[in-house]
Amino acid sequence: MVVIALALVVAAAALSVRWLTHQRDTFGRERPFPYLSIGLLGLVAMGAAIPSYLRHQEETRLSAVASQLVGEPARVHCQTFGQTFTQLDGDLGFVRWGKDGVPEHQTFIKREQCGDLKSYLKSDKQHPNPDQVVAVHVLTHESMHMRGITSEADAECAAMQRDAQTAELLGASPSAAMDLARTYWQIDYPRMPATYRTLDCKPGGPLDEHLATAPWGTPTS
Secondary structure, eight states, rough: OOHHHHHHHHHHHHHHHHHOOOBBOOOSOOOOOOHHHHHHHHHHHHHHHHHHHHHHHHHHHHHHHHHHHHHHHOOOEEOTTGGGTTSSSSSEEEEEOOOSSSSEEEEEEEEEHHHHHHHHHOOOOOOOOSHHHHHHHHHHHHHHHHHHOOHHHHHHHHHHTHHHHOOOHOOOHHHHHHHHHHIIIIIIGGSSOOOOOTOOSSSSSSTOOOTTTOOTOOOOO
């Protein structure tokens, strides 16, 4: 869309230059300035540029959250409308890994989940719908991959223990953030494919990091 907007701006500029260099026709009559054509091109250019600008604003907000979770600068890219026709896999988000085994500090999140994150950001965050809960978790999960966790099960467990942190960074109150984290742990996690689950992810288990934001709380002993 940015390319289209730029092309339209160039076309408007070309019309202006053409008028400046040809202000009279072959009979010597003055040509009127093409206000209508240039105005229409400008309006269409704005219409093409606005979605890209809004997506950039959203990505900047999500990138700031991911950077907090990763511990260093990270980028979140939301899938564009055009990319929905070429990225047909079932993943809700992904992080690429370099040949050296080190993950890139950027993630690509599908258009639908970015839309759910956008609606979550605009909400009061007290009662997120199921899609918003999953979208917040996707952002956390992909951030765990950017931290260097390769295993899906390990990344899933680490993410669940930070979903509340993500929700707070997105503007939720501490209590609403914990409710979201517990919802994912109790409802969504048991439904995940086997590669995303492990018996080690439980209160007091090997993957329990004893974080205050863990959905199961701090185990007592």
